[in-house]
Amino acid sequence: MSDLALIMALPNESKDLFEQAGIQVHYSGIGKVNAAFKAFEVIQKTGCKTLLNLGSAGSSYFDAHALVEVMTFVQRDMDVSPLGFAVGVTPMDHDHPADIHLETYFQHLPNGICGTGDSFEIGLPKVPCHLVDMEGYALAKVCKKLDVRLISVKYITDGANDSAHLDWEENLLLGAQKMLALYQHHFV
Template sequence: MSDFALIMALPNESKGLFEAEGIEVHYSGIGKVNAAFKAFEIIQKTGCKTLINLGSAGSSYFDAHSLVEVSEFVQRDMDVSPLGFEVGVTPMDDEYPAGIQLESFFEYLPKGICGTGDSFETGLPKVPCNLVDMEGYAIAKVCKKLGVRFVSVKYITDGANDTAHLDWEENLLLGARKLLSLYQTVKI
């Protein structure tokens, strides 16, 4: 059993730097379903007490190239508003109907609310959040349900705007370097 396990969405986000340092990275693939399945699998396989998610995010609020620790995850694509529910609220989910709060791990990093959705966001989300990703909420929910601490830090690659797809790819290597440096401060 290990105290910590590391999950990232794609090898593009680590650029092989973590593996070069002998750090095991579990890759989930893109989207909430893939992320939930992989998080469950990692927790079952490793018995970790803390699952750390490092990756990229877009934000029109935080500066590009900054690291932001997520303090809460919301679902930016959960929309059952035609049935009278607020956007972001999962109907009949008494335990976690909307946001999932996380404890602070890196006290010195700025904190943000991350909107997770199965789309590459290039505009303003329908739910209040100041950064966006495609996996975090699902991982957070699995961790909460299984009693595993979840820590998530995002490198801001783009402004979640019409050039986001170009900026994301261009900034991944610098992001991988910053995330690796941060991860190496974790006492494992």
């Protein structure tokens, strides 16, 4: 895909394997604000029609080391419930629903709902979801607003529990290897 741009949150997630293979990666940094800014910048600079997001996620639903394609993104940390809004709903944002659905690309991967939030989740999110990350919803929203397709695949590094911070770091290299193999098989 010549109109494809690859975005990941951190160089930790690629372990320099993509760069060693000659694949350009755009890194957003951690969190929704950084992800939204970088996604907008990448789309404007490259003119891509598809933004591919590869990265890590926690999950108590999927097994560790699985690759999961995100079919829907939700905000797990948007909580304006004291004003009568459902958790996950951004008030007065009539142009975009709280759930951002993606067209799936990979037939062989399991699909899941990813809850994005500006916190490292180690418990049950307030919004129902199968996996958690810190950037995906922002990427999805920018892509929807700019009419760019988003494909998002997450490597499950941890169980989103008390040991998540240890498991995340320990499992990043295997995740980078699996994501690189997926990329090379389908996009090179």
